[in-house]
Amino acid sequence: MTDTTPSRSFRVRAYGDSIRDAGRTFRLPAGADLRTTLKRAALAALPKPGGWALRVFTLERTAEGERLAALLDRIARREMGGPGFAAALAATLDGGHAVLAVAARDTAPIDRMRAALGGPGR
Numbered sequence: 001m002t003d004t005t006p007s008r009s010f011r012v013r014a015y016g017d018s019i020r021d022a023g024r025t026f027r028l029p030a031g032a033d034l035r036t037t038l039k040r041a042a043l044a045a046l047p048k049p050g051g052w053a054l055r056v057f058t059l060e061r062t063a064e065g066e067r068l069a070a071l072l073d074r075i076a077r078r079e080m081g082g083p084g085f086a087a088a089l090a091a092t093l094d095g096g097h098a099v100l101a102v103a104a105r106d107t108a109p110i111d112r113m114r115a116a117l118g119g120p121g122r
Contacts, residue, residue, distance in 0.1 A: 006094035010038060013073070014045045015080040015087040025093065034097055038090040042101035045088035052084075053107045057100045057117060068098040075116050076100060079109040 012022040022045070028037055039056055046054075059068045069091035076087040084105030091098035104110050 007092055007096055008034070009093045010041065010090055010097075011093065012041050012045050013089045015076040015089070016047070016085070017081065017083070019077070019080070034092070035099070038092070038097060038099040039101070041090040042088040042099045045090070046101050046103050047086050049086075049103065049105070052086075052103045052105050053110055054101070054103050055110045055114070057102070057113065059098045059100075059117075061096045067095060069095055072098050072100040075113050076102075079113065085109050 008028045009025050010028070011025055014020045014022075026041065028034060035058060039058065042056065057072070059072065061068055069089065072089050072091070076089060079085055079102075080087065085102075086104070087100060087102045089098065089100050100113075102110055102113060
């Protein structure tokens, strides 16, 4: 049976010239690793241009009320719009976990995102 709780369901959004939502909610099968699945979903939503820098930022809520997806959404929106940038956000519906994958021709947007999040990207 598939777990339908908000902590085991997630959405995906891609950022480039415009914002595209995957248009549906995905549910993790029982036994699936949440972090790995979110990373794979975010990476799958990115274009694969050769020679671009790639970073994956993974966040986990540490206190009730933290809005991880909203924070990552704001950061991605700030950088999007140019032809040398693409990002994808995968976040659980309960907001407990979020992954932002970023690809850029120039590393400056990635560096700004890393600085905004206060640490190194992984």
